Amino acid sequence: MLFATIVAGTPLIITALGELVTEKSGVLNLGAEGIMAVGAVAGFAVAHDSGSTTAGVFAGMAAGAAMSLIFAVVTLTLMANQVASGLALSIFGVGLSAFIGKPYESETMLAVPPIRIPLLADIPIVGPALFEQQSLVYLSWALLAGVSWFLYRSRWGLVLRAVGESPTSAHSIGYPVIRIRYLATIFGGAMAGIGGAFLSVFYTPLWVEGMVAGRGWIALALVVFATWRPLRVLVGAYLFGGVMITQLFLQGSGAQIDIPSQFLTSLPYWATIVVLVVISRNLQTIRLNSPVSLGQPYRPE
Amino acid sequence: MASRGVHVFRLETRPEASEAMRYWSPAIAVALTLAGGMVIFAALGKNPVEGFRVFFVSPMRDLNGIAELLLKATPLMLIAVGLAVGFRANVWNIGAEGQFLMGAVGATGVALAFKGASAVVLLPSMIVAGAIGGALWAAIPAVLKTRFNANEILTSLMLVYIAQLGVSWLVFGPWKDPAGFNFPQTETFEDAALLPMLIEGTRLNLAFVVALAALAGGYVFMAKSFVGFKMRVAGESEAAARYAGFSTVAMVWIGMLVGGAAAGIAGMAEVAGPAGQLTDKLSSGYGFAAIIVAFVGRLNPIGIFFASLLMALLYIGGEQAQQYLSLPSSISKVFQGMLLFFLLGSDVLIQYRLRRVVRAHKVA
Numbered sequence: 191m192l193f194a195t196i197v198a199g200t201p202l203i204i205t206a207l208g209e210l211v212t213e214k215s216g217v218l219n220l221g222a223e224g225i226m227a228v229g230a231v232a233g234f235a236v237a238h239d240s241g242s243t244t245a246g247v248f249a250g251m252a253a254g255a256a257m258s259l260i261f262a263v264v265t266l267t268l269m270a271n272q273v274a275s276g277l278a279l280s281i282f283g284v285g286l287s288a289f290i291g292k293p294y295e296s297e298t299m300l301a302v303p304p305i306r307i308p309l310l311a312d313i314p315i316v317g318p319a320l321f322e323q324q325s326l327v328y329l330s331w332a333l334l335a336g337v338s339w340f341l342y343r344s345r346w347g348l349v350l351r352a353v354g355e356s357p358t359s360a361h362s363i364g365y366p367v368i369r370i371r372y373l374a375t376i377f378g379g380a381m382a383g384i385g386g387a388f389l390s391v392f393y394t395p396l397w398v399e400g401m402v403a404g405r406g407w408i409a410l411a412l413v414v415f416a417t418w419r420p421l422r423v424l425v426g427a428y429l430f431g432g433v434m435i436t437q438l439f440l441q442g443s444g445a446q447i448d449i450p451s452q453f454l455t456s457l458p459y460w461a462t463i464v465v466l467v468v469i470s471r472n473l474q475t476i477r478l479n480s481p482v483s484l485g486q487p488y489r490p491e
Numbered sequence: 492m493a494s495r496g497v498h499v500f501r502l503e504t505r506p507e508a509s510e511a512m513r514y515w516s517p518a519i520a521v522a523l524t525l526a527g528g529m530v531i532f533a534a535l536g537k538n539p540v541e542g543f544r545v546f547f548v549s550p551m552r553d554l555n556g557i558a559e560l561l562l563k564a565t566p567l568m569l570i571a572v573g574l575a576v577g578f579r580a581n582v583w584n585i586g587a588e589g590q591f592l593m594g595a596v597g598a599t600g601v602a603l604a605f606k607g608a609s610a611v612v613l614l615p616s617m618i619v620a621g622a623i624g625g626a627l628w629a630a631i632p633a634v635l636k637t638r639f640n641a642n643e644i645l646t647s648l649m650l651v652y653i654a655q656l657g658v659s660w661l662v663f664g665p666w667k668d669p670a671g672f673n674f675p676q677t678e679t680f681e682d683a684a685l686l687p688m689l690i691e692g693t694r695l696n697l698a699f700v701v702a703l704a705a706l707a708g709g710y711v712f713m714a715k716s717f718v719g720f721k722m723r724v725a726g727e728s729e730a731a732a733r734y735a736g737f738s739t740v741a742m743v744w745i746g747m748l749v750g751g752a753a754a755g756i757a758g759m760a761e762v763a764g765p766a767g768q769l770t771d772k773l774s775s776g777y778g779f780a781a782i783i784v785a786f787v788g789r790l791n792p793i794g795i796f797f798a799s800l801l802m803a804l805l806y807i808g809g810e811q812a813q814q815y816l817s818l819p820s821s822i823s824k825v826f827q828g829m830l831l832f833f834l835l836g837s838d839v840l841i842q843y844r845l846r847r848v849v850r851a852h853k854v855a
Contacts (some may be wrong), residue, residue, distance in 0.1 A: 220644065224828075260832065269842075270835035273583060273644070274786060278831040281779050285824025292819040399821075404652050411645050452660035459649040470641040481830070 192319040193434060195311075196259050196327060197393065199424075199431030201226070201385040202332040205409040206416070206423045208381025213413060214341060215374035216354035216483040220276025221261055223406025224283020226380050226386035229254040233387025234397040238294060243302050246391045247326065247384055254383015255376050257283055262375040266368050269487045280406070288399045299395045326388045330424075333381070334478040338420045350374060354481035357488040367488055382406065404459060411462045415469050417479040426465070433461045497773060502843040512841045517787050517794070519802065520834035527829050537816055545815045546808035556807075558693030563803035566591070568702040568758035570781035571799060572709040574755025575790040577746025579713065579731070580722035584747055586632065586647025587754040588778025589654035590625035594755025595762045597624025599677060599769040602684040602762070603666065610683040617684065617759050618701075623753020626748045628654060633747035637740045643747070649776070659771045666769065676770040686763045699758035705753060710792040715842060718745065754778060775806065776824065783831045802827065 205222055212219050232253035237246025261279050264270045304322050311321040341347040350370055352360045357367045389405070390397050408430060416422035437454040470476055525543070532542030550556050563677035570587050577584045584590075597620035605613060631650060635641040662675040671678070686696040713719040726740050732739065757777065762769050784802050788794030809823025 250665075261496060264832060264836050268836045268839040270838060275832070276586065277782060278828055281783065282825065282828025282832065285828050286822055287820035289819050289825050292821070379710055402665040404649070407645060407648050411649075414642065450660045450664060452663075456653045456656045459652045462649050463641070463646050466641045466645055467639045470620050471639045473640055478641070 191439065192316065193323075194435045194438075195428055195431040196319065197253060197431070198434045199331045199429075200324070200327050201388045201405060202409050202412060202427035202430055203424055204326070204333060204388065205382045205385035205406065206412040207330075207333050207420060207428060208378040208385075209409060210378075210413050210416070210418060210423060211337060211341070211350070211381075212374050212378030213484055214354045214418065214481055215350050215371045216357060216481050216486065216488070217262075217265065217371050217375050217378075218272045218276065218485040219258065219261055219279070219375060219378055220273060220410065221257065221283060221379075221406075222382045223402060223404065224252045224280035224286075225257045225382040226283075226389070226402045226406045227287035228257050228283045228290075229383030229386025230390035230402060231287040231294070231386075231397055232383070234297075234299070234390035234395070235294055237387075237391045237395075238297055238299055247387050250383040250387025250391075251426035251433050252383070252385065253381045254378040257383070258375050258379020261379070262372050265487065266371050266375070272304075272456070272485050272487070273374025280423065284400075284402075290303065291397050291399060294397045295399070297396065299391070301395060302392055306467060324388075325394050326384070326392060329384075334420055334424055341420065351481070354483055357483050357486075359488050361488075361490050367490060371488075381384050382409070385409070408458065408462050411466055414476070414480075417469065417475060418481065419479075430461065431457055433458050499848060501846050501848050502839065503846045505842060505844050507757050509844075513789065516837040516840060517789065517798070519832055519837040519840075520787065520830055522558065523837070524826060524830045524835040527833070528826055531822075532816075535818065537818070542812070542816060545811050547804060548817075549811055550804060550807040554690070555693050558690055558695040560800065560803050560807060561699050562693075563806050564799040565699045565702045565764075566761060566770070566777045567781050567784045567799035567802050568795060569698075569757040569760070570704050570750075570754045571784035571788060573750040573793045574781060575785045575788070575792070576709065576713065576719075576722065576749045579726045579790050580676035580742045580746050580786055581726050582743050582746030583644045584629060584632070584647050584750045585644050585782065586629070586649075586651050586778070587750060587776075587781055588774060588776065589647070589651035590628045590751040590754035591729050591758040591761070591774055591778045592651075592654040592658050593628040594625035594758030595769055595773055596661065596758075597621050598753065598759035599666070600763050602680050604675065606681060610687075613683050614755055615761070617763055618756055621755040621756065621759025622752040625751040625753070625758060627751070628755075629747040629751025633744050636743050636747075643743070658769065658773065661722060662769055662771050668768075674770075677768045678852050679768045680763065684763055685767060686760065694765055696760075696764045698757075698764055701756065701760065705756075706792040707798055709795075711772060713792070754781075767789070774808060780827055782804075783827055786831060787834055801830075805830075 205226060209219065209222055210350045229250035233246040233250030236249035237243050261275055264275045265272045302324060305325055306320040341351060349365050353365065353367050353370050361367045386402060389401060412423055412426045415426045437457045441451050441454050446485060529539035529543060532539045550560060574584060574587055598617040601617045601620040628650060632643040632647040635646050636643045662677060666677045668676055668678040686698055689695045689697060689699060721737045722742050723738055725739060761773055768775055778804050784795055784798045786800035805823045805826050809820040812818045812822055813820040
């Protein structure tokens with residue numbers, strides 16, 4: 191259970207941490223769902239054709255970066271509404287993934303064996319769950335450490351946060367606001383692309399239309415849940431992973447419980463709503479923690 | 492060494508937003524989408540001219556083709572005009588897809604419960620049930636927004652997935668047609684529960700007239716009513732609306748309920764129209780496509796009318812492309828997304844203009 195929870199939470203961590211960096215720079219990219227879908231199909235197609243899962247992950251990353259670049263051009267250079275553009279990216283990405291993925295619908299791949307970390311994996315009970323995992327699970331932890339260090343310990347992280355809080359001040363002391371926002375947006379897209387590729391290359395491993403199934407939106411909700419703090423993203427993602435696995439476990443256990451499977455499948459979506467309500471109830475928390483210029487276009491004059 | 496001049500384009504703020512560009516921008520977006528479409532056809536090794544003909548011209552070849560086009564445009568028009576009411580006030584109801592399904596569920600419930608009733612009673616009750624189903628589903632994000640400040644984009648979207656699963660439960664479980672060979676669908680509706688046809692020999696039904704009435708109603712509400720005016724003010728400047736004492740809570744409610752009810756009626760029109768029953772594959776993403784329609788139509792009922800025809804053409808074009816060009820029909824979703832991107836991109840020309848400037852090339 192613990193093992194499966196971690197696996198289910200991993201794509202959420204990777205995607206949500208990427209989105210967190212994007213949002214910290216003041217850009218709200220609602221396209222995560224579409225980016226993950228394109229990342230998933232690109233990752234699967236390349237991994238399937240080349241036989242290399244690493245190539246698949248890189249393909250997902252590149253596809254995600256390319257998708258977010260479209261978003262960045264439209265919102266940062268052409269100053270379009272970020273909410274509408276993000277929705278456009280999601281609709282476009284989901285459609286595009288269905289289109290590209292058609293020939294791969296019935297293809298399968300072998301499951302990737304996990305990587306065992308010696309000694310640590312020998313710890314009873316938690317050892318195998320934590321240290322005999324897919325490479326991307328370790329990556330998600332490294333990413334957490336990297337993002338936390340970058341945002342709160344490095345000079346450029348400080349600049350990025352300044353851009354998100356007050357682009358005008360950041361510009362007036364000479365930082366290239368638009369360029370920083372471009373980089374943050376592309377980083378977020380690349381991470382969502384990896385998150386998608388994790389689903390299709392490691393988690394399932396196959397491609398079906400609609401397989402992202404709202405995980406991109408859940409990752410966006412996680413950023414709010416985490417009140418824009420990296421470590422809380424991890425906690426939230428495993429919480430959601432746990433909900434997903436519990437419902438699968440209940441469905442698969444064959445225990446005679448009289449709950450329709452559709453209701454169990456809908457649990458993560460209900461959980462997302464509940465979590466949003468609980469966090470947003472306190473207006474103060476959201477006001478204090480969300481980047482001030484989030485979603486606002488900026489044009490240096 | 493002499494310095495060389497480089498021609499570059501720069502965006503320059505217009506002294507005043509261009510009214511003309513507001514209407515030209517969708518036209519530019521359509522042209523760019525068509526051009527982009529030809530490029531995609533060429534990249535896929537299809538003849539672009541042939542692709543263009545199959546996709547955009549052949550659906551309109553005869554009366555039946557045009558009737559099918561209007562039939563597809565009907566739910567888009569209905570949903571988009573409802574959404575536009577909210578979008579104008581910055582109420583982001585993204586869950587119309589779920590509200591559409593819950594409207595279909597409401598209407599199906601009435602149709603199955605009152606078998607044998609006459610059409611005069613049954614159809615209006617189904618429309619009301621559809622509107623209530625959609626409005627109730629939209630009321631959830633409205634409560635969560637107004638009481639708990641929860642982001643309506645995310646909550647209304649989550650409810651789409653939940654509505655899909657709810658429909659799936661109904662058609663696999665309690666509402667499954669006992670004589671349906673185990674297919675996930677309800678019984679087919681009796682004739683009294685089906686909308687009457689407008690043109691003999693086609694599938695175009697009364698819902699098209701309902702959609703036109705909704706557009707007219709939407710126009711009156713948005714352009715002529717005081718509430719519509721208040722919502723427009725709130726959309727353009729929240730501070731101004733607050734200063735004038737307009738309640739944002741009321742606007743969230745109106746925006747959400749109108750959008751939900753309209754989507755619900757569209758769901759009713761689908762089960763009582765071309766589908767004739769509730770199935771687990773009722774919608775082809777109308778709720779999401781209608782968001783694009785609302786934007787491309789400039790949140791204006793007249794614009795929405797034309798935008799929904801264009802979107803319907805993209806849907807049918809996708810089916811044609813599958814049949815004659817052996818391309819997946821999801822290509823229409825690619826075009827739909829492209830259209831919205833191009834529109835959002837061209838909108839920059841409303842506030843800014845392109846200026847070609849010669850920048851002196853610095854030579855060290």
